[in-house]
Amino acid sequence: xxxxxxxxxxxxxxxxxxxxxxxxxxxxxxxxxxxxxxxxxxxxxxxxxxxxxxxxxxxxxxxxxxxxxxxxxxxxxxxxxxxxxxxxxxxxxxxxxxxxxxxxxxxxxxxxxxxxxxxxxxxxxxxxxxxxxxxxxxxxxxxxxxxxxxxxxxxxxxxxxxxxxxxxxxxxxxxxxxxxxxxxxxxxxxxxxxxxxxxxxxxxxxxxxxxxxxxxxxxxxxxxxxxxxxxxxxxxxxxxxxxxxxxxxxxxxxxxxxxxxxxxxxxxxxxxxxxxxxx
Amino acid sequence: xxxxxxxxxxxxxxxxxxxxxxxxxxxxxxxxxxxxxxxxxxxxxxxxxxxxxxxxxxxxxxxxxxxxxxxxxxxxxxxxxxxxxxxxxxxxxxxxxxxxxxxxxxxxxxxxxxxxxxxxxxxxxxxxxxxxxxxxxxxxxxxxxxxxxxxxx
Numbered sequence: 001x002x003x004x005x006x007x008x009x010x011x012x013x014x015x016x017x018x019x020x021x022x023x024x025x026x027x028x029x030x031x032x033x034x035x036x037x038x039x040x041x042x043x044x045x046x047x048x049x050x051x052x053x054x055x056x057x058x059x060x061x062x063x064x065x066x067x068x069x070x071x072x073x074x075x076x077x078x079x080x081x082x083x084x085x086x087x088x089x090x091x092x093x094x095x096x097x098x099x100x101x102x103x104x105x106x107x108x109x110x111x112x113x114x115x116x117x118x119x120x121x122x123x124x125x126x127x128x129x130x131x132x133x134x135x136x137x138x139x140x141x142x143x144x145x146x147x148x149x150x151x152x153x154x155x156x157x158x159x160x161x162x163x164x165x166x167x168x169x170x171x172x173x174x175x176x177x178x179x180x181x182x183x184x185x186x187x188x189x190x191x192x193x194x195x196x197x198x199x200x201x202x203x204x205x206x207x208x209x210x211x212x213x214x215x216x217x218x219x220x221x222x223x224x225x226x227x228x229x230x231x232x233x234x235x236x237x238x239x240x241x242x243x244x245x246x247x248x249x250x251x252x253x254x255x256x257x258x259x260x261x262x263x264x265x266x267x268x269x270x271x272x273x274x275x276x277x278x279x
Numbered sequence: 280x281x282x283x284x285x286x287x288x289x290x291x292x293x294x295x296x297x298x299x300x301x302x303x304x305x306x307x308x309x310x311x312x313x314x315x316x317x318x319x320x321x322x323x324x325x326x327x328x329x330x331x332x333x334x335x336x337x338x339x340x341x342x343x344x345x346x347x348x349x350x351x352x353x354x355x356x357x358x359x360x361x362x363x364x365x366x367x368x369x370x371x372x373x374x375x376x377x378x379x380x381x382x383x384x385x386x387x388x389x390x391x392x393x394x395x396x397x398x399x400x401x402x403x404x405x406x407x408x409x410x411x412x413x414x415x416x417x418x419x420x421x422x423x424x425x426x427x428x429x430x431x432x
Binding site: 120121122149150151155176178179180181182184185186187188189190192193196197211212214215218 | 291336338340346347348349350351352353355356357378379418419422423425426427428429
């Protein structure tokens, strides 16, 4: 099997080893990938361009454990033609992988701080490696809180894992859904509604947000209201990525390329570009 | 009584409120408690009070024949339940059900409405504070309707 080039711009096919169905339209799959004949090392928040033969390529965050780089996990929700096709892949099918790409969350730099993770929908996938990373060295971080918003209870991903994390009692987890039926005993409301309810020392907290842009905009506003400055907030941005390495310009946002310079940005560095029409 | 008033004053709804006005609120406040699954009010009932939740969780629901009870929102500690008492026709628009054991202060809406007719400071504070909640919930509802996590968001 070919290995990835050092610069990560070559697409290499790897077989799918394992499938996990998360919800009716979301799957996780594990690829046994190597990199220069060694384990496939990646930083939390990095992504791969995944290529379905003959159909196309999409950027998908790596959602596995950076402590187990031999197992490369991605979580995919069926949004478009390529991701819908991925729902029908089987064990042993080949998937083109180009990566790891992007900068990732600066989680090492945040050692000693309280960490507030805010995820909207499939935005939990790029944050899961952060949780793995923190839990593997829990003593290095202060209070860790996860806020997770989804459409409905049936759309919640990583359910069993979240229950395990809750059982550790050293991660504060709050979940809310946009709508639910009578049998649901959790929260109903947008993810921002959780922010006033959590314990938070704004002077010592860094927030990491991933989700739809409009959700991130309201979350930032709510965090600002709790006393977090823009320089304490990291966001992971999405744009229409094609090449993944800053050549094609599809994901250009003003002076930056989301794929190459991001996808993670300190909010105060991109606030002037954020939610600007026609950029 | 003083302890009760202090507890009431701790609720975020009363942040920076003139103590003289707080006294009016505390005069019409009673402690209430609901067990899990207990109905607090039903759609169509007269709305004559609102709750300041101290502890627990309440689901605001709407019954749809084909889909059963739909939870629109949950409210918890530090939040407010109910504003139909403030606006005509003073009828509940939704059902409210305790999801967890819930403790709250119930404030008499009729009393406050009457007082506010003659005490414009009270009326202004009431409308100012409730408007903020209504606007926040309107924005949240719009976001929910946008279905931001959906396929076509």
